[in-house]
Amino acid sequence: MRGPEPVHARSPVLGRPVVRATGKVFCMPTVITWQEIALRLILTVLAGGLLGMERSRTGHFAGLRTTLLVALAASVSMIQMNLLIPTNGKPHDSYAVMDLMRLPLGILTGVGFIGAGAIIRKKNEMIVGVTTAATMWFATIVGLCLGGGQKILGVVAAVLGFLVLWGLRRFENRIENYQTAALSLTIAEDRMTAERLREQLVKAKFHVKSLSVAHRVSEHHKKFDCDVRWPSSEGGPAVPKLLAELEQLPGIIELTWKAISSAPS
Numbered sequence: 001m002r003g004p005e006p007v008h009a010r011s012p013v014l015g016r017p018v019v020r021a022t023g024k025v026f027c028m029p030t031v032i033t034w035q036e037i038a039l040r041l042i043l044t045v046l047a048g049g050l051l052g053m054e055r056s057r058t059g060h061f062a063g064l065r066t067t068l069l070v071a072l073a074a075s076v077s078m079i080q081m082n083l084l085i086p087t088n089g090k091p092h093d094s095y096a097v098m099d100l101m102r103l104p105l106g107i108l109t110g111v112g113f114i115g116a117g118a119i120i121r122k123k124n125e126m127i128v129g130v131t132t133a134a135t136m137w138f139a140t141i142v143g144l145c146l147g148g149g150q151k152i153l154g155v156v157a158a159v160l161g162f163l164v165l166w167g168l169r170r171f172e173n174r175i176e177n178y179q180t181a182a183l184s185l186t187i188a189e190d191r192m193t194a195e196r197l198r199e200q201l202v203k204a205k206f207h208v209k210s211l212s213v214a215h216r217v218s219e220h221h222k223k224f225d226c227d228v229r230w231p232s233s234e235g236g237p238a239v240p241k242l243l244a245e246l247e248q249l250p251g252i253i254e255l256t257w258k259a260i261s262s263a264p265s
Contacts, residue, residue, distance in 0.1 A: 029149065030085050036149075037079055044075040044146045047158035051139050054165045055132060062118050062132045067139045070111060074143030077107045082148065104144050111140045135165065178229050180209070180260040185224040188251030189215065197224055204242045206230045221253055227260075 048071030049064060056063030081100045115133030138161050145154035185197070194213050201208050211226040230240065243257055 029082070032079075032082055032149075040075060040079060040146050040149065040151070041072070043151055043155060044071050044143050047071060047142050047146060047154060048139055050158055050162050051135060051142070051165065054162060055135060058169075060132050062129075062136060067136060070114070070136050071139040071143035071146075074104070074107050074111075074140040075147030077103050078144050078147030078149075104148075107144070108137075108140060111137055131165075135161070178231055180227065180229045182256075182258045182260060183224075183226050183228055184254070184256035184258075185246065185252070186221055186254040187224075187249060188253070189217075189220050189222050191249065191251035192222065192224070194224065197226070200245075201226070201228060201242070204230075204240070204245075206240075206242070221251075 045068065048068035051071070052064035052067030055067060081103050084100055115136050118133045118136065119129040138157075142154050142158050142161065145151075145157060185192070194211060198208055198211060207229040209227040209229055211224065214223040214225070216223065243255065246252070246255055
């Protein structure tokens with residue numbers, strides 16, 4: 001059975017079509033009271049605090065204050081747009097056109113720059129801060145919803161975001177993922193070959209991404225540098241048992257292990 005057909009009317013303030021479905025008008029109210037503004041801001045503080053608290057608890061730089069400010073900025077911009085709705089469009093005595101949607105769109109663009117600054121690429125392909133940037137972007141969307149009067153949608157989104165950040169962290173740590181590291185081995189020249197080292201790494205379930213050898217004839221030793229990749233479900237960079245075996249090799253001079261991958265952020 002088909003539902004009721006939508007009835008098209010015109011907004012008395014904007015003069016634009018408004019779609020009515022099942023007796024409800026889906027449009028932003030043109031007049032809001034200070035009580036409504038206070039309610040939107042309070043919900044924004046609670047939602048931003050919920051998301052920011054999780055980031056602060058896990059020791060991230062963009063924590064409670066940063067996330068809360070981002071959410072508040074988005075909410076205030078939507079409240080400001082709501083207050084300016086009567087001025088939307090082109091006045092009959094002016095050539096200027098007021099496009100209120102540019103205000104929240106500008107907020108999203110600005111948060112994009114903040115998010116880019118939160119992402120850091122360290123040496124050896126290590127990238128951190130992606131989840132923090134996504135959290136700030138998500139907090140902006142929640143602030144836009146609450147500031148625009150979509151209180152139920154904003155509250156539900158904030159709760160879902162918190163569950164994703166907090167609840168899925170433990171599940172993500174249990175998922176088998178690949179970690180990467182840089183291995184440097186200095187050993188006497190007659191004690192190790194590149195083929196033998198590769199075979200030993202493959203036997204320990206390592207995937208050798210690159211392998212280079214420097215033969216220092218005058219010092220009678222070789223230096224092997226390789227990038228390795230291996231599956232792990234421990235949730236962060238860990239020192240594998242293979243290092244203990246390599247340390248026991250005869251003629252070893254120096255062994256360096258540097259983890260590249262990072263724990264879930």
